[in-house]
Amino acid sequence: MANIIEKILSKASNREQVFPGEIVEAKIDCAMINEITGHLTIKYFHELEAKEVWDKDRIVMVLDHTIPAGSVEAAELHKIMREFAREQKIKSFYDVGRGGISHQVMIEKGHVKPGDVVVGADSHTCTYGAVGAFSTGIGSTEMAAVFITGRLWFKVPKVIEIKVNGNFRKFVTPKDLFLKVAKILGVSGANYRGLEFKGSTIRDMSIAGRMTICNMAIEVGAKAGIVEADEKTLEYLKGRTSDQFFIAKSDKDAEYERSLDLYVDDLPPLVSCPDAVDNVKPVAEVEGIELDQVFIGSCTNGRMEDLRLVADILKGKKVSDRTRLIIIPASQDVFLDALKEGLIETFLLSGANVANPTCGACYGGHLGVLASGEVCLSTTNRNFIGRMGSTKSKVYLASPATAAVSAIKGFITDPTSFKGD
């Protein structure tokens, strides 16, 4: 009668069974830092006069927020990370040009397996639930403790079950599904809780799509999002990891705090309007809003599946003179695959600005920062005031299909009504 998260946490804490609300100390299978949060972890590690990390093969370090360094300050953070990786002999260090956005790298390089407990010093660490792992974001100080002990306490969360059935219409995507969930639950509706996604739509969904919906679990306050591993997961993991793992599955009579039943057959493309992720409306309702910038990329929607969809729409078309389009693949591997498939050529011919993998634009760091008064439609995960630049700019969140069609038109456009002109 246990759900998937309870099963993973009971195994990691060496307990027969655990219950919501209980505090357990779990063994960590993998811990990830990026340069923005990781430099603090490294500082605290040294302040504690620790000599060695608990397990150099279970730590992954990724430079991703400012790639390549755009300032002396950013370069200093890279340097701190580089020196620590060298000092501690951490092999899984992804320097500039080697990895990409950490959450994409963690999955595509096989650092996460089903049944794992993974922590990352970044809130979107919840992405790894896509392969059946329990993963969550933590702060820099706790990460220093994890680096030393390999353990961390967790309160076993209550879990909300999200059953999704039906088939998406053309140009409706997992991103639209999550925006629907955000509309129902609200930005704090799953605070301290886990989200388990299940149902035929999820079984049919690629790992990329599962990453998108688990990635955004934090946007409703959740501790973790998770999808039970299945044949698709095993197929995806082939060649990425040779380690053994266990597949946790919720029992038929598992207990949930709440269940949502969603059918996607009639789901329209959705958009999250300024300035909150749960301010969700059908794209058709806000059609016509003029855009200064369209951004496609990030740990939410910068994978091959996303870029293929975008290229299908952009092929032979031009980005409207009214706007600018910035496309950033989520990782070096995605970038290379997109290049080989000719997607990058399609983007460049359409007038898009293609840049190297980085979190830059999503958090208002670089490579796509907004000026005052500007409006952006973005495939990222947050539209807080000032998130992508000026506090006087506005961000709408939508799928890659909505973004691509809107870039061609120069204003927010429903992709399901797009006739190709």
Place this chain on the structure above:
Amino acid sequence: MKLLGKVVKYGDDVNTDFIIPGKYLVLTDPRELAKHAMEGIDPSFIEKSKDAIIVAGKNFGCGSSREQAPISLKYSGTKAIVAKSFARIFYRNAINIGLPVLECEDLWDLVRDGDELMLDLKSGKITNLTSNVSTQAQPLPEFILELIEIGGLLNKLKKAKV
């Protein structure tokens, strides 16, 4: 452990981009971070941050895992945050760096900007000294109180080693 401070009031869903905008995450000096605390929502905050007790609505600290958010508040002179509820990563981060955080449903309606507050972290009792009204926050569990009193997880680990 009792704290005295002046109310600075905010609403629901104060996110980490409001508390410390992303562009400042390259800064490593906490005092530099503190100069930009709450800049995303209230650029005048630093003029009133010394001995501030932030009183906020639901879901305070939602968004990113950046520990720079509670760090910037702590170094700005903010003594504590009392909110109707907190986002979980911010909540853990604040405790881990020794910044007191209390959950209280009623306080928001009982205070105005600038009111003087007294917090008793152990009992959870909060008194508005300006209006002479009291209310009760959820008392902190013993181990969290201990972490806050010692100044955070780092100090606890340092002490454990000695």
